[in-house]
Amino acid sequence: MPLNDRQIKAAKPSNTGKKVKLFDGNSLYLEITPAGGKIFRMRYRMNGKDKDFTIGKYPAVSLVEARQATENARRMIAQGQDPTKAKQEAKAAQQAALLNTFEHLAKQWHEDNLPRWKEHHAERIMRYLKNDVFPVIGEIPVNEIKVTHIKTLLDSVMARGVTDTADKIRGWIGAIFDYSAMLEISENNPARLLKNHIPNLPTKHKPALPREELPEFYRRLILANNIERQNKIAIMLIMLVFVRNNELRGGQWQEVDFKNKRWIIPAERMKHEKMKPKPALCVPLSDWAIELLQELHTLTGHSRFMFPSRTNVNRHISENTLGKIINEKLGYKGKATPHGFRAVASSLLYENNFNGGAIETQLAHVEEDKTKDSYAYMAEYMPQRIEFMQWYSDYLRERYNQALQMIQKDKAD
CATH class of the missing domain: 1.10.150.130 (Tyrosine recombinase, N-terminal domain)
Incomplete structure (x- = not known):
């Protein structure tokens, strides 16, 4: 006699601790476990062996659904397919799909x-x-x-x-x-x-400080009591050596050769997300740059980084540190950026007839074939580069001294 919902709900486990089976017909039966669980199963024969196909637990699977699943399984068996194996394969495929999301x-x-x-x-x-x-x-x-x-x-x-x-x-x-x-x-x-769905962004040129405003820029920097000395030196150095922001802020003391007055930025630090690989860069250090680095070493020599973070000496300052100082504390938002000092140096050096190849080399504007021989590239145009790095440093120091004179005059007035 077929089962009904009332019978299934009323069914109890056996007191003997054995499973109870209530048959519905067409090989479908309800198994009641000693713990009281109720599971629909179907008895079938495949390849000469008796097997049980698990349909699901009641009441998650209703009696009507169990009968339909039995019919589907019987059709599979008639076609030579094992419903238990098919269910296992479907479950494995589902698990694999979850892993491959x-x-x-x-x-x-x-x-x-x-x-x-x-x-x-x-x-x-x-x-x-x-x-x-x-x-x-x-x-x-x-x-x-x-x-x-x-x-x-x-x-x-x-x-x-x-x-x-x-x-x-x-x-x-x-x-x-x-x-x-x-x-x-x-x-x-x-x-x-x-790749071509996203429109190309127009190139944004970083604001470069007009050179006639350099004394005023230095004046504000000197007088700014809310800027740590470490960060003041960072700004003065990025102006002097005109490397990229990420190259300066990630600088490590082991890269600085005080004796030979040079700073070697290794190739792995010359890489950038949107740039092709670049060779190491040798930065000739002027007298003023050496003075600033020596002072900086007394402040941050305890860290491997030249410009360590205030909160963690094992990390360097963030990419926004210098920009925020220039924008907010010095009042040059939209007028100057750390990157813009590269343009200041480049234009001045070209105007004073220094070798163009030497200038581009120092700016690390590398031709693709130059990346193949890093050592040769580092030494290229070195005498000219040493010369103009000192010349440019003297030019900036003169503007710095003008700023000091402006401050003295203001005090006298």
Whole structure:
């Protein structure tokens, strides 16, 4: 006699501790465990062996659903398919799909890259993935992600007016798909097809301080009591040696050769996210640069970094430190930037007829073939570079002395 819901709800486990079976017909039965659990199973024969196919637990699986599952299983058996094996394979495929979701692979890619990334860079990538990427494609298996999925995601980021961020996100998604291909999980990289979807950003030229304003700039810097001496020296040095901001703030004492008056910035620190690899750079140090570095060493020589963070001597100052000082504490927002001092130096050196090749070499504007021979590149035009680095230092020191005279005059008045 077929089962009904009332019978199933009223069914109790056996007092003997054995399983109880209540049969519905067509090989479907309800198994009641000693603990009181109720499970629908189907008895069938496959390849000469009796087997039990587990359909599911009651009441999560209703009696009607169990009967339908039994019919489906009987059709599979008639076609020579084992329903138990098919269910196991489907479960394995489901588990594999969970492991191959974009979020799972992205986190695996991120973890594998942690040793070669700086902490703040790794944190920034994961922050953008969690905020902008995972909510859209995180739960989708990588093989099922289409170009339209990524295009929609990038469009929503660009709608916030941060096109550069959208481009970074596209690059990270592409790197994750390449990682997936390396693991032989996927073959296509839909992010690569969207390379031209994000419009090119217009080149933004960094504001460069007009040279006639240099004395006033120095005057403000000298008088600023709210700027630590370490950071004042950082600004004076970036003006003197006109390296890039990341090259200066990441400077390490082991790179400075006081005896030979030079600073060797290694090739691994000359790299930048959007730049091709560059060779090491030799920075000839003027007399004034040496004086400033010697003073700085008394302040920060306890750290391996020339410009350590205030909160952690094992980390250097952030990429925004000098820019914020120039903008907010010195009042030059929109008028001067750390990078802009490179343009000040370049234009002045060209105007005074110094060798163009030497200037470009010192600015680390490297031709692609120059990266092949780092040592030869470091020594290229060295006499001319030593000459104009001292000349430029003297030029700036004269403006610095003018600032001191301005301060003395103000005091006298």
